[in-house]
Amino acid sequence: xxxxxxxxxxxxxxxxxxxxxGSPLYQVIPEHGAAFVAAxxxxxxxxxxxxxxxxGGPRSVALVxxxxxxxxxxxxxxxxxxxxxxxxxxxxxxxxxxxYTVLYLSDALALFIVGRRLINGQNWRRWxxxxxxxxxxxxAFASFAGExxxxxxxxxxxxxxxxxxxxxTPTKPGxxxxxxxxxxxxxxxxxxxxxxxxxxxxxxxxxxxxxxxPPPGVLLPPGEDREPTAAEQHEADxxxxxxxxATAKYQDPAVxxxxxxxxxxxxxxxxxxxxxxxxxxxxxxxxxHPENLIYAVGPTGPVxxxxxxxxxxxxxxxxxxxxxxxxxxxxDHVCFSLTPPALVGLTSPFGYCPAGSVTIPVTNEMxxxxxxxxxxxxxxxxxxxxxxxxxxxxx
Amino acid sequence: xxxxxxTTQVETGITDIIRALLLVQGSIAVxxxxxxxxxxxxxxxxxxxxxxxxxxxxxxxxxxxxxxxxRSRRARKTIIWIEGFVxxxxxxxxxxxxxxxxRGLELVPILTRxxxxxxxxxxxxxxxxxxxxxxxxxxxxxxxAARS
Numbered sequence: 001x002x003x004x005x006x007x008x009x010x011x012x013x014x015x016x017x018x019x020x021x022g023s024p025l026y027q028v029i030p031e032h033g034a035a036f037v038a039a040x041x042x043x044x045x046x047x048x049x050x051x052x053x054x055x056g057g058p059r060s061v062a063l064v065x066x067x068x069x070x071x072x073x074x075x076x077x078x079x080x081x082x083x084x085x086x087x088x089x090x091x092x093x094x095x096x097x098x099x100y101t102v103l104y105l106s107d108a109l110a111l112f113i114v115g116r117r118l119i120n121g122q123n124w125r126r127w128x129x130x131x132x133x134x135x136x137x138x139x140a141f142a143s144f145a146g147e148x149x150x151x152x153x154x155x156x157x158x159x160x161x162x163x164x165x166x167x168x169t170p171t172k173p174g175x176x177x178x179x180x181x182x183x184x185x186x187x188x189x190x191x192x193x194x195x196x197x198x199x200x201x202x203x204x205x206x207x208x209x210x211x212x213x214p215p216p217g218v219l220l221p222p223g224e225d226r227e228p229t230a231a232e233q234h235e236a237d238x239x240x241x242x243x244x245x246a247t248a249k250y251q252d253p254a255v256x257x258x259x260x261x262x263x264x265x266x267x268x269x270x271x272x273x274x275x276x277x278x279x280x281x282x283x284x285x286x287x288x289h290p291e292n293l294i295y296a297v298g299p300t301g302p303v304x305x306x307x308x309x310x311x312x313x314x315x316x317x318x319x320x321x322x323x324x325x326x327x328x329x330x331x332d333h334v335c336f337s338l339t340p341p342a343l344v345g346l347t348s349p350f351g352y353c354p355a356g357s358v359t360i361p362v363t364n365e366m367x368x369x370x371x372x373x374x375x376x377x378x379x380x381x382x383x384x385x386x387x388x389x390x391x392x393x394x395x
Numbered sequence: 396x397x398x399x400x401x402t403t404q405v406e407t408g409i410t411d412i413i414r415a416l417l418l419v420q421g422s423i424a425v426x427x428x429x430x431x432x433x434x435x436x437x438x439x440x441x442x443x444x445x446x447x448x449x450x451x452x453x454x455x456x457x458x459x460x461x462x463x464x465x466r467s468r469r470a471r472k473t474i475i476w477i478e479g480f481v482x483x484x485x486x487x488x489x490x491x492x493x494x495x496x497x498r499g500l501e502l503v504p505i506l507t508r509x510x511x512x513x514x515x516x517x518x519x520x521x522x523x524x525x526x527x528x529x530x531x532x533x534x535x536x537x538x539x540a541a542r543s
Contacts, residue, residue, distance in 0.1 A: 026501055073411040151502040158419070158506055165415040182418055182460070189422030190429065197430070314495060332496070335434075337445045344445050345434035350423045351504030354431040354445050355452040359488040361496035 020219035022332055024150040025200040025349060031094040032152040038090030039083055066119050073166060074118060080163040081115035087156050107135050128167040132160050140191050143199025154349050157192050164188060196349030217346040219330040221317065228323045236322025240378050242287035243307060244371045250293050251304045261293050269296040269387055272308060280312045285319060296387060299395035305387065306370040318365040326379050328365040336360050409518050410463060410527055416515055417460035423507060424453035468528050471519055478512035485509050
């Protein structure tokens with residue numbers, strides 16, 4: 001077991017060597033396990049009610065009878081409302097008392113009451129819209145505030161969004177009414193999806209469960225919560241100096257092309273030119289043969305800004321020769337388009353990649369080394385703002 | 396002119412569930428289109444086909460949500476095809492996840508890319524739903540009915 005390195009510090013959570021820490025967007029936060037149990041208990045409760053109704057229990061007979069009077073869509077809606085209610089009740093059990101637990105409890109009660117009203121044939125529609133809007137937008141606001149969404153949270157919002165879609169279906173026919181209801185549903189889904197992204201990327205400031213976490217799509221290996229030793233610092237300095245010297249010739253993309261790097265169509269500020277011949281050549285962290293060169297388009301043309309070393313095989317752990325200075329990382333949930341072949345983003349909070357693309361679940365480990373003079377960090381991340389200023393100064 | 400079976404029923408029957416699910420699925424595709432537009436900023440011209448494809452999928456799904464309410468047979472068939480594509484890509488992702496990461500899909504993709512398409516196809520193939528579209532039972536359903 002070891003501490004985990006993070007871009008801004010160290011995460012207290014511990015993992016086994018060989019495991020990664022990634023964004024909660026693609027995980028279920030451990031404290032949310034009770035919510036799963038609560039959802040399963042709801043199913044068990046439904047089965048028990050049906051059984052007792054068959055045996056003639058008067059209250060069960062009345063409840064099951066009322067449920068059977070509902071149309072299929074309203075039965076479905078009742079299950080959606082009660083499932084969300086059960087999940088929120090489970091969240092209360094899984095967390096220590098806080099402002100959030102009060103919100104979870106209120107949500108659980110409100111959703112239960114609306115579900116009950118629906119089954120009992122009482123006026124439910126207005127209340128359902130109100131409670132569902134509040135629950136969904138509350139989650140969106142929490143995400144905008146930097147709370148990292150997880151798989152359970154997004155699944156619960158999906159349930160609520162579907163329920164809202166039904167609740168917003170007008171009772172009276174009419175194209176305008178239907179259009180308004182549909183448009184409202186689309187808007188709320190879009191807000192929820194964008195809030196999910198903002199929460200996931202903004203959670204680097206510290207969430208209420210895990211503290212500081214990597215952004216979506218980044219996997220960090222176990223690290224060491226310490227300063228580098230003198231030997232590690234020396235190794236890192238030597239590797240850096242060797243790489244800068246060995247790759248200086250690639251300032252000219254034509255030289256890189258002659259050595260086998262794919263420099264065609266250099267665009268943007270983070271263009272990776274891969275050399276297929278170095279991809280599985282058995283050489284690791286070799287300053288003379290980096291697997292990728294990184295270019296940015298400056299005011300006078302392409303500028304070599306760094307290199308990216310890559311491990312040969314999936315699951316191979318990169319050698320941290322500089323200790324905490326040279327931390328390798330991998331990527332997960334990367335969307336790869338087939339039309340044309342290209343990386344086109346990350347799996348969305350709703351679990352989709354763009355149409356016609358597949359999800360690469362995990363990549364080989366890699367590490368960036370930035371060769372520009374005066375760069376703030378020689379290894380790891382390069383701040384966009386610093387690079388933009390640097391390139392502007394070249395004009 | 397395509398065959399439709401107008402109904403005066405509002406919010407009753409399984410078709411209303413199908414419509415609601417399609418609306419959510421189409422909205423998710425709208426979110427994907429916005430994401431792809433952002434991702435496309437770094438990709439330049441490469442992004443055009445993928446943005447067009449994702450936006451097209453979003454518009455088609457939302458339009459099908461509307462048309463299914465009018466009991467359009469063509470819409471019913473198109474939905475079954477589209478959900479088949481969604482399932483195919485989910486299967487590819489599942490195989491990649493098992494092979495490369497030694498794990499399955501997460502909860503949300505299971506819901507949106509497996510449970511949702513299967514539920515939609517299943518509901519559209521139900522005998523009573525087929526009847527709403529003016530279609531008779533499938534051979535299998537007819538055999539089953541004859542036996543019972």
